[in-house]
Amino acid sequence: MILSIFGGYAIIKVNKNQRGVDVDFISYLIKGVSLGSVYAIIALGYTMVYGIAKMLNFAHGDVIMVGGFITFTAMSTWGLNPVLSVLLSVAFCTVLGVAIEKIAYKPLRKAAPLAVLITAIGVSYFLQNLALLVFKADSKSFTSVINIPTVSMFGGNLMITGETIVTILSCIVIMIALTIFIKKTKTGRAMIAVSEDQGAAQLMGVNVHRTISITFAIGSGLAAIAAVLLFSAYPSLSYTSGAMPGIKAFVAAVFGGIGSIPGALIGGIVLGIIEILSKAYISSQLSDAIVFGVLILVLIVKPTGILGKKIHEKV
Amino acid sequence: MKKFLSVGIVLTLVMSIVAGCGKSSASNTEFFIGGIGPVTGGAAIYGQAVKNGAQLAIDEINAGSGMNGFKVSYDFQDDENDAEKALNAYNNLKDKGMQILMGTVTSTPCVAVADKTINDKIFQITPSGSSVDCIKNGQAYQVCFTDPNQGAASAKYIADNKIATKVAVIYDSSDVYSSGIYTSFAAKAKDLGVQIVAAEAFTADNKTDFSVQLQKAKSAGADLVFLPIYYTEASLILSQANSMSYAPKFFGCDGLDGILGVQNFNTKLAENVLLLTPFAADATDAKTEEFVTKYKSTFGDTPNQFAADAYDAIYIIKAAVEKAGVKPSDKTADICAAMKSAMTQIQVDGLTGSAMTWLPTGEVNKDPKAVIIKDGAYKAY
Numbered sequence: 267m268i269l270s271i272f273g274g275y276a277i278i279k280v281n282k283n284q285r286g287v288d289v290d291f292i293s294y295l296i297k298g299v300s301l302g303s304v305y306a307i308i309a310l311g312y313t314m315v316y317g318i319a320k321m322l323n324f325a326h327g328d329v330i331m332v333g334g335f336i337t338f339t340a341m342s343t344w345g346l347n348p349v350l351s352v353l354l355s356v357a358f359c360t361v362l363g364v365a366i367e368k369i370a371y372k373p374l375r376k377a378a379p380l381a382v383l384i385t386a387i388g389v390s391y392f393l394q395n396l397a398l399l400v401f402k403a404d405s406k407s408f409t410s411v412i413n414i415p416t417v418s419m420f421g422g423n424l425m426i427t428g429e430t431i432v433t434i435l436s437c438i439v440i441m442i443a444l445t446i447f448i449k450k451t452k453t454g455r456a457m458i459a460v461s462e463d464q465g466a467a468q469l470m471g472v473n474v475h476r477t478i479s480i481t482f483a484i485g486s487g488l489a490a491i492a493a494v495l496l497f498s499a500y501p502s503l504s505y506t507s508g509a510m511p512g513i514k515a516f517v518a519a520v521f522g523g524i525g526s527i528p529g530a531l532i533g534g535i536v537l538g539i540i541e542i543l544s545k546a547y548i549s550s551q552l553s554d555a556i557v558f559g560v561l562i563l564v565l566i567v568k569p570t571g572i573l574g575k576k577i578h579e580k581v
Numbered sequence: 582m583k584k585f586l587s588v589g590i591v592l593t594l595v596m597s598i599v600a601g602c603g604k605s606s607a608s609n610t611e612f613f614i615g616g617i618g619p620v621t622g623g624a625a626i627y628g629q630a631v632k633n634g635a636q637l638a639i640d641e642i643n644a645g646s647g648m649n650g651f652k653v654s655y656d657f658q659d660d661e662n663d664a665e666k667a668l669n670a671y672n673n674l675k676d677k678g679m680q681i682l683m684g685t686v687t688s689t690p691c692v693a694v695a696d697k698t699i700n701d702k703i704f705q706i707t708p709s710g711s712s713v714d715c716i717k718n719g720q721a722y723q724v725c726f727t728d729p730n731q732g733a734a735s736a737k738y739i740a741d742n743k744i745a746t747k748v749a750v751i752y753d754s755s756d757v758y759s760s761g762i763y764t765s766f767a768a769k770a771k772d773l774g775v776q777i778v779a780a781e782a783f784t785a786d787n788k789t790d791f792s793v794q795l796q797k798a799k800s801a802g803a804d805l806v807f808l809p810i811y812y813t814e815a816s817l818i819l820s821q822a823n824s825m826s827y828a829p830k831f832f833g834c835d836g837l838d839g840i841l842g843v844q845n846f847n848t849k850l851a852e853n854v855l856l857l858t859p860f861a862a863d864a865t866d867a868k869t870e871e872f873v874t875k876y877k878s879t880f881g882d883t884p885n886q887f888a889a890d891a892y893d894a895i896y897i898i899k900a901a902v903e904k905a906g907v908k909p910s911d912k913t914a915d916i917c918a919a920m921k922s923a924m925t926q927i928q929v930d931g932l933t934g935s936a937m938t939w940l941p942t943g944e945v946n947k948d949p950k951a952v953i954i955k956d957g958a959y960k961a962y
Contacts, residue, residue, distance in 0.1 A: 290800050297792050342845045405813045407820070407846035416826060425825045500789035502817045510786060545793040551754045551782040 289423040294546045300430040302538020303437035307492040308515030309530035311485030317461045317525035318481045321382045325366060325389035327512015329486050332393060333359045333493030334503045335401055338408055348411035356490040363486025364479050397505035405504035408497040429499040436495060441531050453480055517561050523574025532572055609910045612648055615674035616657035617667055617694065618686030624662040627887045631686045631708050632657040633880045634888030638895035648902045651909050660685060664693035671697055680913050683894050688712035695721045702914035706897060708890035716943035722924055723945050724890045724933065728758050731834040732766030732809060734949035735857050740773035745805030745830060747778045749798030751791065751818060752809050754782035762809035762834055778803050791818045799827045808833040812840035819850040841957060848957035855962060859933035860889035861952040864961035872932055893931035900927045
C-alpha cells in the first residue's frame with residue numbers, strides 16, 4: 267500500500283519532469299532498498315528468536331556492534347584479509363549468541379516473559395559497557411570490506427555504490443538460503459515445530475533446547491554479516507553503534523509481522539524506503555518520527571503486522 | 582599526633598600572615614594577573630596551553646617596558662574543568678590580591694567565575710571560553726569567537742575569499758552548538774549574498790546515514806558544504822560523499838578540529854577540508870613563526886589555538902591597561918571600570934586575528950582565519 271503511494275508519486279514526478287526518469291527519486295529508492303536490506307537481515311535475528319523462543323532479544327543490536335568491532339580489529343589492527351575477518355566475526359558472534367542464550371536466557375526459560383525481557387536489556391548494557399571498556403569511547407572509522415567500484419549511470423547523476431549492490435544481493439541470498447534451510451532440512455522443520463507448539467514438539471522427540479540454541483546461532487551469525495554491511499556503508503563504529511539500527515530492525519520485524527521470515531524482509535525494505543524517502547521529500551529531521559508514525563498506523567489497522575499470524579484468543 | 586596538628590596549625594597561620602604581607606607589598610609596584618584553567622584532568626591540554634601561552638607573553642612584557650611601565654606578576658591556578666574548583670581557585674587568587682583575571686579556559690567554570698568577578702569588580706578576560714553564557718552578565722571579555730558567531734564568521738570568510746556562492750549546510754538540529762552556528766551562518770550568508778541552496782538537518786538518533794542530505798546538496802548544485810558539526814559525523818559525511826563521487830568543498834568550524842585523529846580514518850578523505858580556527862602553528866607570518874619558535878624552545882611542545890588565545894589575552898590586557906592609564910596602586914574596582922571602558926576603544930593585532938575590537942557586551946570582533954587540511958596536516962589557508 268505504502269509502496270504504491272510512493273510508486274504513484276514516482277510516476278507523477280516522472281510525468282512532471284518530462285526527462286523520462288527522475289534520477290534523484292531512483293537514487294533515493296535504491297538507497298532505501300539498501301538500508302532496508304540491512305534492517306531486514308537484522309530483523310531476521312529478532313523475528314526468528316521471537317518465533318521460536320517467544321522472547322524479544324534486545325541484546326541483538328549490540329551483537330551487531332560486537333560483530334563490527336571484531337571485523338574492525340581483525341582487519342585494521344591485525345591486518346587480516348577482509349574475507350577472513352568477516353568469517354572470524356561471524357564465528358565469534360555465533361558463539362557469542364549461543365553463549366548469551368545458555369548463560370542469560372536458558373535458566374529463565376520457565377520464568378515470566380518480563381523477567382526475560384529485563385535480562386535481555388541487561389545483556390545489552392553489559393555488551394555496550396564491555397565494548398566501552400575494551401575499545402574506549404571514541405568512535406573508530408571502519409574500513410569498508412567491499413571493494414567494488416561505484417556504478418555510474420545517467421551521466422554520473424545516479425551513483426550506485428558497491429556497498430549498496432552487495433547489501434541488496436546479500437539480503438536476497440540470505441533470505442533464499444534461510445527459506446530453503448527451514449523448509450527442507452530436519453533442523454529447519456524442528457524450528458517450525460517448536461515455533462508452532464513447544465510442548466508438542468518436545469513430545470514428538472524434537473530437542474527444544476538444541477533448536478533454540480541453533481536459532482540464536484543463526485540470528486547472531488546474521489548479525490555479524492549485517493554489521494559488516496552496515497558499517498561498510500556507514501563507517502563510524504562506537505560502543506553504541508548497534509543500538510539504533512537494532513531498534514529500527516525491531517520495528518521492521520514488528521512491522522512485517524514478528525515471527526515471520528518473509529515479514530522481516532518486507533518490513534525491513536519498506537521501513538528503509540520510508541525512512542529515506544521521508545528524509546528526501548518531507549524533512550530530514552522528522553524521518554524517524556514518520557517511520558514510527560507509520561508503524562503505529564500499521565499496528566492500528568493490522569495489530570500483528572503485515573504478514574503476522576492471526577492470534578486466536580481462547581474464550 | 583596532637584602535637585603535629587598544633588604545629589601544623591601554627592605553620593598555616595604563619596604562612597597566611599606571610600602571604601598577607603606579600604599581597605600588600607606586591608600590589609604597589611607590579612600588576613598581579615591571575616589565571617585559572619584545567620592543568621590536570623580531562624581538559625588539561627587546554628589549560629596547560631593557556632598557562633604556557635600567557636607565561637610567554639608576560640615574560641616578554643617583563644623583559645621589555647612592562648605594562649604601562651610596571652612589571653607583572655602572574656599566578657595560574659588549576660580548576661580541573663570544574664566550576665566549584667574554579668571558584669576555589671578564584672577565591673585563592675583574590676586573597677592573594679589579584680587585580681586582573683585571565684580566565685577561565687573552559688566555558689562552564691568561566692560562567693561560574695564571571696558571576697563572582699562582576700560583584701567583586703575584577704576585570705576578566707577569557708581566552709577560550711566560547712559559550713555565549715560566559716559573557717551573558719556583561720563582565721567578561723572574550724578572545725575567541727562565541728559559538729554562534731563562528732557561523733557568521735564562516736559566512737563572512739566564505740564570501741570575502743570567494744570560496745563558493747552556492748552553499749549547502751548539514752547540521753545537527755538536536756545540538757545547541759551546531760544549530761546555533763547554523764542560525765547565525767544562515768542570517769549572515771543572506772546579507773552577504775552567499776546562497777544557501779540546501780539546509781539539511783539530522784538528529785542525535787539519526788546520525789549515520791547522510792546519503793540523502795548529500796544527494797540533496799549535490800542535486801541543488803552546491804559547490805560547498807558547510808559542516809557546523811563535530812568531527813565524528815563529519816568523518817562519516819566525508820566518506821559517504823566520496824563513495825557517491827561528490828566532491829564539493831567542505832568547510833567546518835572548530836568542531837572539526839580533531840578529524841585527523843579519528844582512529845583508522847582515511848585522512849585522504851579530509852584533503853582540502855577547510856576549517857575555521859583562529860590559529861595554525863605552521864602559518865608563515867612573522868608573528869606566528871616567532872611565537873611558535875619561542876614556545877617550542879621554552880616548553881618543548883607545538884602551541885595550539887589555546888596557547889595563542891592566551892598569548893593574545895595578555896597583550897589585550899596590556900593594551901587596555903595602557904589605554905586606561907591605570908597603575909598597580911589603583912583600587913582593583915577602579916582598574917576594572919577604567920579597563921572596561923578602554924576595552925571598547927582599543928584595537929589589537931594578535932596571533933588569532935588582526936584588528937581585534939570589542940563590543941561592550943564582551944564579544945570580540947575580528948577577521949576570521951581558516952586552515953586547510955593538506956597531506957594529513959592542518960595548514961594555514
